[in-house]
Amino acid sequence: MSYPVFAVTVDLVVLTVRDGELCALSVRRGCEPYLDQWALPGGFVHADEDLSAAARRELAEETGLAGPGGHLEQLASYGTPDRDPRGRVVTVAYLALLPDLPTPRAGTDAAAAAWRPVGRHGLAFDHDRILADGVERARSKLEYTPLATAFCPSEFTIAALRTVYEAVWGEPLDPRNFHRKVTSTPGFVVPTERFTEGGPGRPARLYRRGKSTVLIPPILRHRLDG
Amino acid sequence: MSYPVFAVTVDLVVLTVRDGELCALSVRRGCEPYLDQWALPGGFVHADEDLSAAARRELAEETGLAGPGGHLEQLASYGTPDRDPRGRVVTVAYLALLPDLPTPRAGTDAAAAAWRPVGRHGLAFDHDRILADGVERARSKLEYTPLATAFCPSEFTIAALRTVYEAVWGEPLDPRNFHRKVTSTPGFVVPTERFTEGGPGRPARLYRRGKSTVLIPPILRHRLDG
DNA sequence: CCTTTTCTCGTCATACTGACGATAACGAAT
DNA sequence: ATTCGTTATCGTCAGTATGACGAGAAAAGG
Numbered sequence: 001m002s003y004p005v006f007a008v009t010v011d012l013v014v015l016t017v018r019d020g021e022l023c024a025l026s027v028r029r030g031c032e033p034y035l036d037q038w039a040l041p042g043g044f045v046h047a048d049e050d051l052s053a054a055a056r057r058e059l060a061e062e063t064g065l066a067g068p069g070g071h072l073e074q075l076a077s078y079g080t081p082d083r084d085p086r087g088r089v090v091t092v093a094y095l096a097l098l099p100d101l102p103t104p105r106a107g108t109d110a111a112a113a114a115w116r117p118v119g120r121h122g123l124a125f126d127h128d129r130i131l132a133d134g135v136e137r138a139r140s141k142l143e144y145t146p147l148a149t150a151f152c153p154s155e156f157t158i159a160a161l162r163t164v165y166e167a168v169w170g171e172p173l174d175p176r177n178f179h180r181k182v183t184s185t186p187g188f189v190v191p192t193e194r195f196t197e198g199g200p201g202r203p204a205r206l207y208r209r210g211k212s213t214v215l216i217p218p219i220l221r222h223r224l225d226g
Numbered sequence: 227m228s229y230p231v232f233a234v235t236v237d238l239v240v241l242t243v244r245d246g247e248l249c250a251l252s253v254r255r256g257c258e259p260y261l262d263q264w265a266l267p268g269g270f271v272h273a274d275e276d277l278s279a280a281a282r283r284e285l286a287e288e289t290g291l292a293g294p295g296g297h298l299e300q301l302a303s304y305g306t307p308d309r310d311p312r313g314r315v316v317t318v319a320y321l322a323l324l325p326d327l328p329t330p331r332a333g334t335d336a337a338a339a340a341w342r343p344v345g346r347h348g349l350a351f352d353h354d355r356i357l358a359d360g361v362e363r364a365r366s367k368l369e370y371t372p373l374a375t376a377f378c379p380s381e382f383t384i385a386a387l388r389t390v391y392e393a394v395w396g397e398p399l400d401p402r403n404f405h406r407k408v409t410s411t412p413g414f415v416v417p418t419e420r421f422t423e424g425g426p427g428r429p430a431r432l433y434r435r436g437k438s439t440v441l442i443p444p445i446l447r448h449r450l451d452g
Numbered sequence: 453c454c455t456t457t458t459c460t461c462g463t464c465a466t467a468c469t470g471a472c473g474a475t476a477a478c479g480a481a482t
Numbered sequence: 483a484t485t486c487g488t489t490a491t492c493g494t495c496a497g498t499a500t501g502a503c504g505a506g507a508a509a510a511g512g
Binding site for chain 4: 383384385401402405406409425426427428429430431
């Protein structure tokens with residue numbers, strides 16, 4: 001039996017929240033095609049490599065950041081026949097959520113790497129679409145999972161967690177109701193004995209992420225239906 | 227630049243509800259590897275074919291059923307290096323939800339096709355895992371989308387819709403609360419002027435699916451957390 | 453001090469949910 | 483025809499969650 005051959009890549013939608021804005025990692029391409037254009041980080045899957053391992057490798061290679069605290073999950077696959085001028089390439093996109101970290105270093109194939117606010121990206125290939133899908137996945141996952149904590153360092157305040165929700169959803173939330181909701185949902189966050197210091201206003205208690213993987217009941221954003 | 231070559235397949239998790247039980251379509255393999263074992267329907271993506279087009283083609287080929295009323299969405303991709311003895315194969319799994327239909331005919335590569343209740347399938351390749359992922363996706367999608375209607379014919383009773391929920395979730399629901407919930411959620415179902423006839427008990431009004439794509443608020447199943 | 457800022461707890465009306473009673477409308481059995 | 487079993491549909495009621503917002507607590511800065 002014979003069948004068509006494909007190349008398989010992984011592409012990464014890496015999201016973080018910086019200065020109250022949802023930002024995605026993009027790299028300036030250092031080789032053809034789309035030389036010098038912005039694109040999602042990614043690369044070919046190696047001959048004997050698992051898909052998720054390739055995603056983790058690319059994340060480490062192109063950003064220098066992989067460690068704990070973040071979150072990595074498969075997003076979707078994209079394989080339109082003409083999506084890559086080099087030939088038939090199927091890409092498996094992964095979604096990574098990371099706490100705000102120093103500006104990533106450029107990787108091997110990338111001339112530069114930068115955090116850029118989502119929206120109007122103008123990326124190479126079909127990466128605008130992939131990014132949009134990743135952002136929408138993140139938005140809905142914040143509703144019914146405690147994944148917002150993946151955007152925060154290991155200890156964080158309720159206000160910092162609220163800032164994550166507001167940045168990802170692009171919608172302000174009531175601090176008092178949010179505080180009640182988060183602290184009363186079992187397993188979402190667990191309080192520590194430490195508080196913030198030095199900032200303006202009353203010091204805030206620091207929390208760590210809890211053990212639960214789903215939010216019951218969910219925190220629903222305000223939609224205009226759909 | 228050189229890079230490894232892959233074969234790319236699509237595999238289908240096709241679900242329906244028969245006699246109050248959630249069933250998946252499986253085929254008996256007609257060729258090596260795993261000859262004569264049960265597996266998910268699927269096949270290689272053609273040279274100039276989109277992934278979703280391949281999924282629709284396989285669904286039509288292997289089942290003879292494709293038309294409207296159902297639902298097809300991408301599930302996930304699986305590419306462990308040793309998942310297929312023929313070489314490096316990445317499969318893009320799709321999830322199809324269909325109303326109960328006559329037993330499918332066997333396709334070209336399949337010696338037989340059958341609806342089998344989910345659970346303890348013992349499928350070839352990593353198809354048990356893919357099936358489990360598909361079932362879990364269906365379970366959670368019933369919570370926050372009106373996709374349960376994809377399991378029903380174009381006109382259905384509230385009780386039929388409830389049977390879908392009970393089969394997919396494996397959990398009984400209160401008929402009165404379910405009726406209230408479904409009919410009071412805007413855009414979920416729209417009433418017709420017709421009623422069932424002939425069955426036992428009071429005739430039930432027939433409904434069609436509504437226009438909304440999300441359920442607000444969602445219908446939460448009873449979990450044991452997670 | 454006093455003001456500003458931010459965190460945290462409380463209140464209250466409304467909405468939603470789960471549990472379950474009651475009635476309506478059919479077929480089948482007496 | 484009446485009764486009975488069955489299923490559909492509507493209502494009730496208590497408990498819980500939510501949105502809107504008041505108010506005190508605890509810091510920094512004048």
